[in-house]
Amino acid sequence: MTSKYQALPKGVSEARFDAAIKKFSAALGADQVLTSAEHLRPYTKVMMSVPDARHQPSAVVTATSVEQVQAVVKICNEYKIPVWTISTGRNFGYGSAAPVERGQIVLDLKKMNKIIHIDPELCTALVEPGVTYQQLYDYIEDNKLPLMLSFSAPSAIAGPVGNTMDRGVGYTPYGEHFLMQCGMELVLANGDVLRTGMGGVKGDKAWQVFKWGYGPTLDGMFTQSNYGICTKMGFWLMPKPPVFKPFEIKFDNEADINEIVEMLRPLRIANIIPNAVVIAGTLWEAATCGVRRSDYITEPGATPDSVLAQIRKDKHLGAWNVYCALYGSPEQVEVNWKIVTETIKRAGKGRIVTQEEAGDTQPFKYRAQLMSGVPNLQEFGLYNWRGGGGSMWFAPVSQARGSECDKQYALAKQILNKHGLDYVGEFIVGWRDMHHVIDVLYDRTSEEETKRANACFNELLDEFEKEGYAVYRVNTAFQERVAQSYGPVKRSVERKIKRALDPNGILSPGKSGINI
Ligand SMILES: Cc1cc2nc3c(=O)[nH]c(=O)nc-3n(C[C@H](O)[C@H](O)[C@H](O)COP(=O)(O)OP(=O)(O)OC[C@H]3O[C@@H](n4cnc5c(N)ncnc54)[C@H](O)[C@@H]3O)c2cc1C
CATH class of the missing domain: 3.30.465.10 (Uridine Diphospho-n-acetylenolpyruvylglucosamine Reductase; domain 3)
Structure with missing residues (x-):
């Protein structure tokens, strides 16, 4: 059946949606209610391995005040319209600005920007x-x-x-x-x-x-x-600290991940290195400083280790590249620098690169900017590695233990390579945990590669779960699946809260797998 709308909310007829749109326009002003394909386009660009149509919004409404948000909620209740809220809407690799389910309206709060x-x-x-x-x-x-x-x-x-x-x-x-x-x-x-x-x-x-x-x-x-x-x-x-001292430590072998984590954990927990340390793999580094896969290899599939070794050599990259920073007074930084350098010396591996040595080179520059709160968009270079716009973050959490990271790395690489994709990942060291963040990059213009990426993401979730790992966040296409990993009791509690607070189920139904 054709409709003048790009999609309709589940169970809502076109006539009822017409009436709701009229109410939204009266409450917000017609210019704050968007339904045309052209206006909805920025809200439909998902990077996930599922058809865009599954996440097609029916309309977008914007609000400029709390009262307008209240008006939106009132109309949604009256017409049983589900509403997906975004703030700046840049959730790339997690679903972007599109809703979790087809037909939901998007409430875009970007105009509330005081x-x-x-x-x-x-x-x-x-x-x-x-x-x-x-x-x-x-x-x-x-x-x-x-x-x-x-x-x-x-x-x-x-x-x-x-x-x-x-x-x-x-x-x-x-x-x-x-x-x-x-x-x-x-x-x-x-x-x-x-x-x-x-x-x-x-x-x-x-x-x-x-x-x-x-x-x-x-x-x-x-x-x-x-x-x-x-x-x-x-x-x-x-x-803002008087002294900010960013540095990198390059490690040559993939197997070094175990020692790196064991070495850094005590420094991180004791706040000697106080920031979220990043341990980035070769391809993450390469992509963010402009290397494309096609510069090295044209055959499809997983990139061979020999090519990774060549990229490391050409671009002076480590197998693992650790970024940390020290913050504080000159005296504090001096003491902590001594502790850090002595720890690395004792380990007998790892080459330290300081700001003075790195100068303006990438990726050191953007990492130092991120660690000191200076905005930049350098990391979007990741998308050029394979091209084609497919990206889904696979982000399992683990203890900050070398053996755990080693295990996760090997498992992830094996599954990605099996599906003809690459390990483009980094570990972010929390105080006691690791966010292991892997960008599942694929060519979304290829139907065949998109299918492989989808199978790969499912297998990553399944195999990691068997080992007792789950992700901390996931794109909207897999939120229901991931909710299952956390067990039925949690789901049941979440559902009871949902029913109590939102009996019509109008607020982002399906987010994190939560429904009434
Ligand atoms: C190259 C690259 C690097 C990235 N690096 C990082 C990184 O370092 N760290 C990181 O965390 N992410 C990262 N991301 C993912 C993502 O782009 C960021 O997390 C980004 O900050 C999220 O978008 P946003 O801030 O515009 O949030 P939004 O898209 O506005 O919101 C995110 C989600 O929060 C919920 N939400 C938003 N606003 C509201 C509200 N007002 N009320 C209720 N719920 C709401 C919605 O479910 C929404 O989908 C990266 C992405 C790319 C492409």
Whole structure:
């Protein structure tokens, strides 16, 4: 059956959708309600190994105030229209700006982009969802504030609210973003406005400085979920240190991963190296400094180890390339530098590269920028490795133990290569955990390669699960599958909460596998 819409919400007739669209237009203004193919195009570009049609939105609505968000929720309840919320909408490799299910409308909050408050003494911020990291960076620079941002690699074009709501990570000592979040404002499915932490206390000034408030602490429940629409978020900023000393340690052998992790873990847990250390594999490094697979090999399939060795040689890359930084006063940095260099010397392997030695070369430059809160888009070079626009992050978590990383690396490489794809990955060292982040890159213009990528992603999930590993976040095509890994009791609790807070199931149904 043809319709004038690109898609319709599940179970909603065209006539009912017409009526809802009229209401949205009356509440928001006609220019804030988009339905044409041309207007919806930016919201349909998924990079996943499934047809675009599965994630086609029926409409996009934008809002400029909390009251408008409340109006959207009211209409959605009345017409039983599911609404998928995005802030800056740059969730590339996790579903981009498209909804989890076909026919959902997208609520795009990019126009709510006020930096409400930055306190340079308490080092806190309160922002609306559309604020980008670039906007914050410019504000901090223009006002010469002694503060440093932490952000995901798409920094300039992404933002703290969306990234934190999806529990994303950055590369400074404040890189675990949800840990640094303090106070949220949320519009609930019934239109109520909830402020978490101290935010509900009239006249309170501690909303952005004390996370826990009183009674149950609710913030976590709203991340990676579909229980509310975040309209304001507070978070902590790091004071800009007098000295920032980035460095790299290159290791020559793939087998070194075990020792690298054992060596770094104590330094990280003791905060001698205080930032989220990255251990990047050869192809990640190569792609982000501009190498394309076709420069070396034209046959399809997994890239042979001999080619990896050649790339290492040509581009002076390690099998593993570790990026860390020291932050603090000159005295603090000097002491910690001594500890770090002595630790590496004792290990008897690993070549240190300092800022002075690296100069302006990539990928050192962009890594140093990410570790010091300077936005850049260099990491998008990953997409040129194979070309064709297919990308799905496979991000299993493990303990920060050498043996675990070794095991995960070998398993991932074997499965990717079996499906004719490459290991393009890095480990990000949390305080005690590893986010093992692998970009499953493939040519989405090839139907055959897309099928292989899909089979590969399923096998990665299945085989890792058998070994007791699960991912911390996943693209929208696999969210239902991953929810199963976490067990039936968790799912049942999530469902009960969903039914209680959102009985019509209008807020992002299907997000993280949660439905009424
Ligand atoms: C090359 C490359 C490198 C990347 N590196 C990183 C990295 O270092 N770290 C990292 O974390 N990610 C990384 N990503 C993934 C992603 O691009 C970032 O996480 C990005 O910050 C997410 O997009 P966003 O900030 O625009 O959030 P959005 O797309 O706006 O939001 C993300 C999700 O959060 C939920 N959400 C958003 N806003 C709200 C709201 N107001 N209320 C309720 N729920 C909401 C929605 O489910 C949405 O899909 C990378 C991607 C690429 C392509």
